[in-house]
Amino acid sequence: MTRILGIDSSSIVATAAVLSEKKLFSEYIVNNKKTHSEKMMAIVDQVLKDSGLTINDIDAIAVAKGPGSFTGIRIGMACVQGMAHALNKPLIGVNTLDGLAYNLMGTKDLLCPVINAQRQEVYTSLYRWEDCKLKRLWDYKLIKADTLLEELLGINENIVVLGDGLPILEDSLKNRGNQAEENIISAHPVFSMPRASSIAAAALQEYIHGNIQDCFSIKPFYIRKSNAEEKWEEHHGAKSR
Known part of the structure; x- marks a missing residue:
């Protein structure tokens, strides 16, 4: 049985879930404006406890890689990259739009x-x-x-x-x-609203087909440049003229 830990912090919703081919073990969803950086790891810890599992029981970690909130995507990415690096776990990035379709x-x-x-x-x-x-x-x-x-x-x-x-x-x-x-x-x-169980379900299919990444190869998917990048380019371009 393959166990996937999924997380999604790409929007105002912060959510984590543990899922296998046979069942959804546990899912946690917070839909308010609290800071994701303050609660994401606590949410992950809670869904693992409620699932009766430890992080070592997880076969792969899935994350919503965007598009969405630039800050939220980065928080999610940093969270899974840290866990994957420390525990040598494979990662699967799931497009946030694909996750919603799930x-x-x-x-x-x-x-x-x-x-x-x-x-x-x-x-x-x-x-x-x-x-x-x-x-x-x-x-x-x-x-x-x-x-x-x-x-x-x-x-x-x-x-x-x-x-x-x-x-x-x-x-x-x-x-x-x-x-x-x-x-x-x-x-x-x-x-x-985004659900980590959907991110995990999409990632499970990728895992079955061997489509995995690691903490160094996984990349966010933004589509648009951030406001800060756009303003910097506008300013830089103006100065260059």
Whole structure:
């Protein structure tokens, strides 16, 4: 039996879980604005205790690698890299959008996870479950919410939208009034937030196929540069002229 420890701190939600092929041992979710750096290791310790396991019983550690909050992603990465280095455990980075799609495993509708990227933009992709496997139909992308909405409304299938970018799309739908179509379905809040069990479930499939990394090779996935990087480049460019 393969045991995966999954964590996700890529958004306001901090969550950890232990999962195997046969069951979800334990999951912990905190959905508020407390600092992830102060609680992530405590959450990990709690799910291990509640699972009746120690970190040595874990076969691999999975982490949501982004896109999402730059600070949250870095906290999650630092957490798993430290554990992996100290305990010689393999790591598996799971795209946060893939993890959200795993929240609704087996659904017959299309899935469109959306992560708030600020500036009326979202990180997104489009998925379908086929033969119990998740198939990604679009590249990962950063897109204006209104532009994404136009693309979704042009698809002649039901599409379930989930993630913390959902309110942005819902506002865009309201602004369209009677032009809005019925093919876009808002996920229930329980299924719309990140879950470490979904990160672990996605990672389990990667582990089975030998797709693992270590503390040196795993990398975050940002899509967009951080505000600090953008401001530095803007300032640097201005000075260079």
